[in-house]
Amino acid sequence: MNKNHFTIIIGIISMISIIGYVTTTSALSSNAYDKLLKKSVLSKDNGESIQKIITGPNISDDMGVNNDTILQFKMAPEFHKIEEGINTNDSIPITIASSKGKVVLVNFWTYSCINVLRTLPYLIDWDAKYSDSGLVIVGIHTPEFEFEKNAENVKSAVQRYGIKYPVLQDNAYGTWNAYENNYWPRMYLVDGQGYIRYDKIGEGDYDDTEKLIQSLLNERNTDKDVKNIDFNNNTFSYDNNNEIQNNSKNNIISFLAQPVDFSKIKTPELYFGNQSSRSALGNPQGFHLGQTINYFLPLSPSLSMSNSSIKPNTIYLEGQWKNNPDNVELQSSTGRILLSYSAKSVNMVVGVNSSDKSQSQVTVYEDNSLISNKSKGIDIGNNSKFIANEPRLYNIVNHQSYSSGNHSLLIDIKGKGFQAYVFTFG
Missing domain, CATH: 3.40.30.10 (Glutaredoxin)
Incomplete structure (x- = not known):
């Protein structure tokens, strides 16, 4: 936040106070305010x-x-x-x-x-x-x-x-x-x-x-x-x-x-589509509206996150995915999504192809293993799986506390028509 911006904000707050409103904000340093x-x-x-x-x-x-x-x-x-x-x-x-x-x-x-x-x-x-x-x-x-x-x-x-x-x-x-x-x-x-x-x-x-x-x-x-x-x-x-x-x-x-605790959430919302003028996809194939792209994960068979080509807070896809304005839709029978994130909980907004009433079976892995009962989200059932059968937000990870480092998240999907919209965090 530069000095001019700070001066403008102070002026606005003063005007609001004059007409009878009370403005509440935290006494934050410039860097802390930007993060929040x-x-x-x-x-x-x-x-x-x-x-x-x-x-x-x-x-x-x-x-x-x-x-x-x-x-x-x-x-x-x-x-x-x-x-x-x-x-x-x-x-x-x-x-x-x-x-x-x-x-x-x-x-x-x-x-x-x-x-x-x-x-x-x-x-x-x-x-x-x-x-x-x-x-x-x-x-x-x-x-x-x-x-x-x-x-x-x-x-x-x-x-x-x-x-x-x-x-x-x-x-x-x-x-x-x-x-x-x-x-x-x-x-x-x-x-x-x-x-x-x-x-x-x-x-x-x-x-x-x-x-x-x-x-x-x-x-x-x-x-x-x-x-x-x-x-x-x-x-x-x-x-x-x-x-x-x-x-x-x-x-x-x-x-x-x-x-x-917003200060401990290090990963921002990540959109799959480009409705907000940017997509969070990190695959070298990129995002191309209206096209079906065959994506590949830049990983070794061990799914190791040590691969230097994997960036945190970036989405990677595997499989054939159609690039829609606000989502990517799986066109192959199987697909995977990879993400390195830092937060306590992970949510995913998922849609289904309404034309064929499709549903997909989704298995969630974290840190190279099936997600544990202690860390699984409220929408995860037995065997670290959930069924995506209606368009809504699914809570897939829910840790008991925040951690200082990143977790690796791998989502394995079976079933054409799975639509991924956005990751959100808590």
């Missing part, structure tokens, strides 16, 4: 995860918004070009106007993004705790990948993750554009008068977000002579998530609620 500018949110512009400065309103514990201060806030746009609703009543449309008088949490998400999925345990918890007190959570599902436009796929994800609140399908980006959004996830808190009182980009700060929810509910309920909510009534600690992990019967939610 990656991981808690996915940007649509460049397909990379980044950490954004978080802004929140200056809401008093016991004071509402009055006519003198309301001009600080923007009216929440209405939901636009919604194609379908899930967990909704067709006779009672979910709109900002129909929710007036309640506190609305508008959450932009897409079901295969790990940054989004790690927020779900908290959203589900808030919905259970505060819906009877006037909180309405609305998930605006704006897709990143083409398969996320399919309503049945979204419904399957809603069921898989146990989402009970309304989800609106925003395939045409109508609501996304109305809110001038560019990130997954992003949360807006809208007060009972329809004003946006909080704008949160990315993961984290769950405790602060819940306190703001409580404050807005207390503000709303004071006007209605409803007893205020206990401001300190948190179901669990957002710092360590131990209660979620130990008490949850849902293995998926337990995984998503695990603490993540």
